[in-house]
Amino acid sequence: MANFRRSLAPLILVILLFSCKAKPEAEQATPQTAQYEETIPEKQEEEPTVLQSYNYNWNSGEEMPDLVIIIDDFGNSAGQLLDDFADLPSEIVFAVLPDLPHTRTAANKATQSGHEVIIHIPMEAENSSVSPGDKFIAKGMDTEEIKDILQDFYRQMPMAVAANNHMGSASTADLKTMNSTLSILKSKGLFFIDSSTTSKSAVYAAGLQQNLFTAKRDIFLDVPDSSDDTLADKINSLGKYKGRKEPVIIITHCHNREKLEALQKFIAQVQGMGLRIVSLRDAFPRALS
Numbered sequence: 001m002a003n004f005r006r007s008l009a010p011l012i013l014v015i016l017l018f019s020c021k022a023k024p025e026a027e028q029a030t031p032q033t034a035q036y037e038e039t040i041p042e043k044q045e046e047e048p049t050v051l052q053s054y055n056y057n058w059n060s061g062e063e064m065p066d067l068v069i070i071i072d073d074f075g076n077s078a079g080q081l082l083d084d085f086a087d088l089p090s091e092i093v094f095a096v097l098p099d100l101p102h103t104r105t106a107a108n109k110a111t112q113s114g115h116e117v118i119i120h121i122p123m124e125a126e127n128s129s130v131s132p133g134d135k136f137i138a139k140g141m142d143t144e145e146i147k148d149i150l151q152d153f154y155r156q157m158p159m160a161v162a163a164n165n166h167m168g169s170a171s172t173a174d175l176k177t178m179n180s181t182l183s184i185l186k187s188k189g190l191f192f193i194d195s196s197t198t199s200k201s202a203v204y205a206a207g208l209q210q211n212l213f214t215a216k217r218d219i220f221l222d223v224p225d226s227s228d229d230t231l232a233d234k235i236n237s238l239g240k241y242k243g244r245k246e247p248v249i250i251i252t253h254c255h256n257r258e259k260l261e262a263l264q265k266f267i268a269q270v271q272g273m274g275l276r277i278v279s280l281r282d283a284f285p286r287a288l289s
Contacts, residue, residue, distance in 0.1 A: 050228035051235065051269040058239040061274025066247040068283045069093065070164065070193070070217075071254050071263070072120055074110070075100030082109055085254055089267065090114030091279045095164055095251075097122065098153040099135055107157045116280050118193065119153050119160045121181075123168025126198065132167040139170040143180040150184045161280060161288055162191045164217075164251075169198035178206035186212045191287040193217065195251060213287035221252040226262035235269060247283040 058064065071085065075097040082102070085094075086109050094110035096103055097120045107117050122136035137146055154160065163185055171177050172194060182203075185192055194203040196217040207214035218241070221234055234250075241248050252263055267277065281288045 049265070051232055051265055054232040054236070056232075056236050056239065056273075058236075058242060059273065061276065063242050064238065064275055065241050065244045066276045066278045066283060067270065068247045068249045068280060069221075069263070069267075069277055070095050070118070070249065070251045072164075072166065072195075072251055073097055073253050073255065074106035074120070075103040077254075078102040078105045078109075081254075081257060081260070082106060084257075085260055086110060086113040086115065088115075088263070089277060091277045091282075093118060093280055095120040095166075096157055096160075097133070097166060098156050099133060103156055107159060111159050116162075117157055117160050118280075119150075119157055119163040119190070120166045121150070121153065121163050121168070123165045123171035125167040126170045126173070128167065128169075130167070136166075137168075137171050137177065137181060139174045139177055141177060141180075143183075146177070146180045147184050150181070150188070154188055154190075160190060162193055164193040165195045165197065167197060168195065169200075172203055173198050173200040175202040175206055178202045179209055182206050182210040182212045182214070186210055191215070191284070193249065213284065215246075215249060215284065215287075217251050218248045219250045221250050221266060222259055222262065226258050228265070231262055231266050231269075235266070235273075238270070238275070247278060 069091070070093040072095045074082070074085075074094050082105070090113065093116045094106065095118050096107045096110070110117050122132035124136060124138040125132060135149055135152070137149060165172055171181075182192055191213045192203060192207065192215075194201055194214060194216040201216075203214050203216070206212075219234055219237065221231070224230065238248065253259055271277070
C-alpha cells in the first residue's frame with residue numbers, strides 16, 4: 001500500500017502543476033478580449049462637406065430647370081480614368097476630340113456605357129498661341145474644305161448626335177464660317193451647341209439662317225478651378241435660372257481625376273437638392289426627332 005501511494009505522488013504533483021499554469025492563462029483570455037472590444041472606435045458621423053454647408057440662395061428643385069452636363073476633350077487618354085468617367089450617370093454627354101490616339105476608344109466606351117457622343121470640333125481662336133489641333137475649322141475657310149474636315153470627323157464618330165466647338169472664338173464669331181459649318185452638320189443630322197467662348201458669337205444667327213437648332217453653354221463648371229468653393233459658387237449661380245424652361249447647359253473637362261471627383265460631388269449635391277440631369281435627347285427632343 002505504501003509503495004502504491006509513493007507511485008501516485010509524482011502523478012498528483014504533475015496534475016497540480018498543470019492546473020496552476022492553465023488557470024492564469026484562461027483567466028487572462030477574458031481581459032484581453034474585453035480590452036480589444038473597448039478599443040474599437042465608435043463610428044463617427046461624417047462632417048458636412050463645403051457643398052452641403054454652403055448657404056445657397058435656392059434650396060429646392062421646385063421651379064428650377066433641368067441640367068445638361070457635357071464633358072469636353074475626350075480622346076487623349078484611355079484606361080481607368082476613362083472607365084471611371086464612363087461610370088457617371090448615362091445622361092452625361094461626352095464631347096470627343098477627333099484625330100487623337102483614343103478618339104474612337106472614348107467614343108465607343110461612351111456609347112457602350114449609354115452616354116451620348118458629340119463631336120468636339122477644333123476651331124480657330126482669337127489671340128491664342130495655342131493651336132486647336134492639326135486639323136481645325138479656321139475663320140473664312142472655304143466651304144468645301146470645311147465639308148472635308150467635318151466629314152472626316154463624322155467618320156471617326158458616326159454615333160454622334162451633335163457637335164460643339166473646341167476653342168473657336170474666331171470661327172464662331174464669323175457668320176460665313178458658321179453658316180458653312182451648320183449647313184454641313186445639318187446634312188449629317190447633327191445640331192450645334194455653342195461653347196460660348198466669345199461674346200460676338202454668330203452661331204445663333206447662322207442657326208436661324210440654316211433652320212438648324214442651336215443651343216448655348218451657360219456655365220463652365222471647372223473655371224477657374226475645381227475646388228469646393230468654386231463648385232459651391234457655380235451651384236449658387238443656378239439660382240438665377242429659376243423659372244427658366246430651357247435646360248441649363250454646363251460644360252466641364254476630362255483632363256484628370258480631380259475634375260472627375262469635382263463633377264461627382266457637383267452631381268451628388270444638385271441631385272440632392274432636387275435638380276434633374278437630362279440627356280440631350282430629353283432636353284432638346286425637337287433637335288433629335
